[in-house]
Amino acid sequence: MDEKITLAIESSCDExxxxxxxxxxxxxxxxxxxxxxxHQKFGGVVPEIASRKHIVNIMPVIDEALAKAGVELxxxxxxxxxxxxxxxxxxxxxxxxxxxxxxxxxxxxxxxxHLEGHIxxxxxxxxxxxxxxxxxxxxxxxxxxxxxxxxxSFSLMGQTRDDAAGEAFDKVARVMGxxxxxxxxxxxxxxxxxxxxxxxxxxxxxxGNYEFSFSGLKxxxxxxxxxxxxxxxxxxxxxxxxxxxxxxxxxxxAKALSAVKEVGCNxxxxxxxxxxxxxxxxxxxxxxxxxxxxFCYPDKILCTDNAAMIGCRGYYQSLASxxxxxxxxxxxxxxxxxx
Amino acid sequence: xxxxxxxxxxxxxxVAVADEKKLLGELTVQTRLTHSETLLPHIQQVLKMAGVGxxxxxxxxxxxGPGSFTGLRIGLGAAKAIAYGLNIPxxxxxxxxxxxxxxxxxxxxxxxxIDAQKGNVYSGIYAWQESKIVELSPVQVYTxxxxxxxxxxxxxxxxxxGDMVQKxxxxxxDLPANFQIPPQHMVMPRAANVAMAGLSRxxxxxxxSVMNLEPIYIRRSEAEVLWEKRQAALKEATGTSDEAEK
Numbered sequence: 221m222d223e224k225i226t227l228a229i230e231s232s233c234d235e236x237x238x239x240x241x242x243x244x245x246x247x248x249x250x251x252x253x254x255x256x257x258x259h260q261k262f263g264g265v266v267p268e269i270a271s272r273k274h275i276v277n278i279m280p281v282i283d284e285a286l287a288k289a290g291v292e293l294x295x296x297x298x299x300x301x302x303x304x305x306x307x308x309x310x311x312x313x314x315x316x317x318x319x320x321x322x323x324x325x326x327x328x329x330x331x332x333x334h335l336e337g338h339i340x341x342x343x344x345x346x347x348x349x350x351x352x353x354x355x356x357x358x359x360x361x362x363x364x365x366x367x368x369x370x371x372x373s374f375s376l377m378g379q380t381r382d383d384a385a386g387e388a389f390d391k392v393a394r395v396m397g398x399x400x401x402x403x404x405x406x407x408x409x410x411x412x413x414x415x416x417x418x419x420x421x422x423x424x425x426x427x428g429n430y431e432f433s434f435s436g437l438k439x440x441x442x443x444x445x446x447x448x449x450x451x452x453x454x455x456x457x458x459x460x461x462x463x464x465x466x467x468x469x470x471x472x473x474a475k476a477l478s479a480v481k482e483v484g485c486n487x488x489x490x491x492x493x494x495x496x497x498x499x500x501x502x503x504x505x506x507x508x509x510x511x512x513x514x515f516c517y518p519d520k521i522l523c524t525d526n527a528a529m530i531g532c533r534g535y536y537q538s539l540a541s542x543x544x545x546x547x548x549x550x551x552x553x554x555x556x557x558x559x
Numbered sequence: 560x561x562x563x564x565x566x567x568x569x570x571x572x573x574v575a576v577a578d579e580k581k582l583l584g585e586l587t588v589q590t591r592l593t594h595s596e597t598l599l600p601h602i603q604q605v606l607k608m609a610g611v612g613x614x615x616x617x618x619x620x621x622x623x624g625p626g627s628f629t630g631l632r633i634g635l636g637a638a639k640a641i642a643y644g645l646n647i648p649x650x651x652x653x654x655x656x657x658x659x660x661x662x663x664x665x666x667x668x669x670x671x672x673i674d675a676q677k678g679n680v681y682s683g684i685y686a687w688q689e690s691k692i693v694e695l696s697p698v699q700v701y702t703x704x705x706x707x708x709x710x711x712x713x714x715x716x717x718x719x720x721g722d723m724v725q726k727x728x729x730x731x732x733d734l735p736a737n738f739q740i741p742p743q744h745m746v747m748p749r750a751a752n753v754a755m756a757g758l759s760r761x762x763x764x765x766x767x768s769v770m771n772l773e774p775i776y777i778r779r780s781e782a783e784v785l786w787e788k789r790q791a792a793l794k795e796a797t798g799t800s801d802e803a804e805k
Contacts, residue, residue, distance in 0.1 A: 261786065268628065268780035272773075275632045279639050279769045293644060309629050312595050316636030319599045324613060324644030546599040 224297045224538070227321070228531030229282065231314030232306025232334050233360075234258075234265045236277035239527035240289035244535035245343055248289035250521070250528035253277045256401065263400050264390075271309035278317050285527070296327055300534025303331040303544070304554030305361065311550035319546050330534040331544035334525075335362055335556050336374075338491040340536065341518035341529035349516055352485045356476045357556065358500070359492030360386035360403075363432045363472075364556050365479045368489075371536040374559045377479050378430025385468050386494045388434040392441050392464055396457055406461045407497045413462030418444060420467040430479055437467055469500050473507050480513055490517035493524060560617040561609070562761065563602065563641065564754035567594040567634035568626025568654040569673070569722040574601045575750035576609040576616075579758055584609030585751045594633045602637070616647060618766070620757025622748060623651040624775035625681040625698060626673055626722075631774035639769040648766035652756040653775055658720040659685030659692045660752035661745045667716040668695065670709065672723035675700050680723050681777055682706040684713070691759055700777060703727060711735035720746050 223242055230237040239250040255273050259265045286293065301318035304311060315331075322329035339355045351371060357364045363386075364379035383391070386403060393402020398409070420440050423433040441464050448455045480488050488508055494500065495517050508515035522529055537543075561578040572594045575585040586605045588597070606613060621638035624631045635651075642649040659669040665687055673681040683698035701709065703723065710717045718739050719728060724746050728734065740746070760766070 262782055266780060266782040269782060271628070271632060272776070272780070275635055276771065276773055278636065279643055282643070283770070309632065312629060313632055313636045316595065316598070316633045317640040320602075320637035320640035321644050323599055323603060324641050546603065547596045549593060549596045 224535065225291060225295050226298050226300055226531045226535050226538075227282070227285070227296045228300040228527040228534055229278075229314045229318045230302045230334070230337070230525055230527040230530045231274045231278065231310050232302045232304070233310060233525055234270050235525040236274050236281050237525065237527035238282040238285035239531045240285050240291050241528065241531040241535060244532055245347055247344055247528045247531075248291065249285045250526055251281050251285045251288065252521075252524065252526050253281050260400055263394065265307070267307045267309055270307060271313060274310055274313040278313055282317070293325060296325055298328045298330060298534070298538055299325075300330040300332050300531050300537075302334045302337065302530050303548055304551035305334055306552060308550050308552040311552060315548060315550050319548060323546060328538065329544045329546070329548060330537050330542065331548050332530045332533045332537065333554055333556065334530070335359070335364070335492070337529040337533045339366065339368060339489065340533040341491060341522040341526075342489045342516050343532050344528060345518040345522055346516045349487070349489070352483075353487035353489055354476065354480045354483065354485055355489045355491055356472060357492045358385050358472065358490070358494035360384065360390065360494075362492065362556070363434070365430045365476060366556055367479070367483050367485070372540040372542065372559060374556070376556050376558055378432065378475070379556065380432040380434065382433050382435040383438055385432070385434055385472065386492075388438045388468065389494070391438055395442055395445060396460065403494060403497065406465055407499060409458050409461040410465040410499060413456065413458030413460070415462040415466035417456070417459035418463040420463055422467060422471050427478070428482070430475055432471065432475070434468065437464070465499060469503050472500065473504060476504070477507060477511055477513070487514040487516065490515075496520055496523040561611050561615060562618040562620055562754060562757055563606070563616050564620040564750040564757055565598070565602070565634045565638050566622035566654070566657060566748040566750045566753050567598060567630045568622045568624055569630065569748055571747045571749070572597055572601060573748060573750035574598070574605045575754045576605055576611050577751065577754035577758065582751050582754065583611060585749065587749050589747065594630055598633060598637055613641075613645065616645060618642070618648045618650055618757065618761055620650040620652055620753050622654045622657050622750075622753050623772075624654050625675065625777045626654050628774070628776060635772065635774055639772065643769045648761070649769050649772060650757040650760050650765070651767045651772050652753050652760070653698065654748060655681065655683050655698050656685060656692055656694065657752040657756050658748055660755050661720055661741070662718045663687045663692070667718060668713055669718045669720055670706070672703075672706060672719060672721040672728065674723050674726065675778065678703055680706050680721070682709065684709070692756065698775075698777060707735060707738075710738050713737060722747065
């Protein structure tokens with residue numbers, strides 16, 4: 221049995237996180253220091269402020285992860301770190317610390333793609349999960365369908381052409397005057413509304429098209445809100461939230477199910493920050509049940525940005541000897557790619 | 560026992576190893592490569608060249624700023640992890656003070672000009688007194704012209720150092736009479752200076768903690784400044800209406 225100890229570090233956006241894993245799936249600790257309350261008053265993440273918090277939090281978070289796991293520095297076999305995508309100044313804090321610690325401890329360094337990390341969060345929440353499967357990645361900046369053929373072999377089916385689903389949620393929430401972060405607020409408000417009250421458009425509906433586009437939908441919601449305001453017609457915010465959310469979810473479900481069918485796998489996993497959206501999760505559950513497909517999504521804490529998922533991805537990369545050297549740099553625009 | 564020193568506050572990336580008796584090695588580069596890529600390989604190389612094993616290091620000294628926010632965090636992030644990994648002290652040295660270590664000369668002053676963006680500089684006044692650098696005037700943001708005026712007010716020779724000397728002052732004609740622009744290798748930061756300042760602090764047991772050490776930014780983020788301006792304007796607006804009601 222592989223008892224390799226991985227220290228993982230994540231600092232791509234507004235959470236500073238460190239985790240210790242034994243093997244690929246046993247999380248000994250997963251410490252997350254969130255900055256959400258700090259950025260709330262600005263209505264979004266301020267990159268410079270996020271970076272300033274990361275440089276203060278990074279060592280206490282690593283120290284706490286080791287202490288909670290009951291692991292000494294000398295026990296660490298390898299270090300995994302998120303090198304993109306994300307905010308460059310934020311990423312650099314984690315990358316710099318990870319490289320220096322790997323050098324100091326003489327252990328291998330692994331550069332992890334944050335989005336692959338989100339997919340691998342499912343291996344922690346579902347210990348029996350194995351590839352192949354289809355992954356629907358829905359986060360603040362990304363919406364993608366990835367065919368995970370093996371632990372180190374992926375094929376990108378399609379991704380967003382413009383706004384990611386999470387971005388559309390945040391923008392619509394902002395226009396409706398909901399507090400940051402907007403996604404959970406829309407989800408909450410939508411519970412009280414009628415999902416069929418307003419008919420918003422769906423893009424790229426032709427069969428076999430796995431690309432997404434949410435900027436048209438976002439504009440349609442904004443236009444609707446504007447025109448109602450001009451006509452002095454009072455809107456039901458809950459209905460708008462429910463109808464908007466319903467449109468996003470229907471697009472996601474239709475494309476995900478059709479992708480599963482096309483490649484002939486029998487499992488769909490949900491990944492990314494928007495996986496915490498309760499309606500998306502329950503609707504996907506119902507749809508996959510009906511289609512006879514296994515459906516997995518990570519525990520709530522593993523849906524947010526966290527280092528445990530980075531450690532899991534890093535562990536499987538190490539099995540393929542996919543290591544980084546000390547020249548590793550942050551890549552803010554890193555994408556999901558075929559592997 | 561040697562210490563490691565790091566300076567990534569400006570376009571220069573510099574690392575050094577030194578003990579109380581000598582500078583064992585230094586690697587100073589000003590190229591277009593990013594500090595993020597090269598810092599760790601440079602640390603690895605300078606230790607190897609100096610024949611110092613990392614387990615022999617007794618402290619890490621790091622240039623804390625002011626300077627490029629991202630550059631400072633790359634240096635400090637690495638310094639913290641090395642100090643933590645080896646369980647040795649970290650020593651923060653202001654970048655401006657480290658620059659003044661170029662001129663351990665009694666009777667003159669050194670004034671750093673570090674790029675603070677939008678035509679501004681971070682400046683302070685430093686002098687060599689009793690075998691160490693002392694700060695005569697604290698570092699703050701000046702416009703370039705204000706900083707030159709400050710230089711002109713000094714009744715002794717002023718050695719001008721820092722990246723803005725290289726960027727903006729080298730070809731200027733209207734400089735004060737007491738103003739000296741040194742040769743380029745004595746203008747930009749060097750980790751040897753950070754090492755000397757660090758060793759001086761270490762001898763006095765002035766060390767910092769990896770758990771809370773922060774760069775010296777001087778300036779707040781743009782977002783915070785804007786937010787406070789908006790809040791102040793809002794307060795003023797509501798304050799006036801309150802009075803109107805009375």
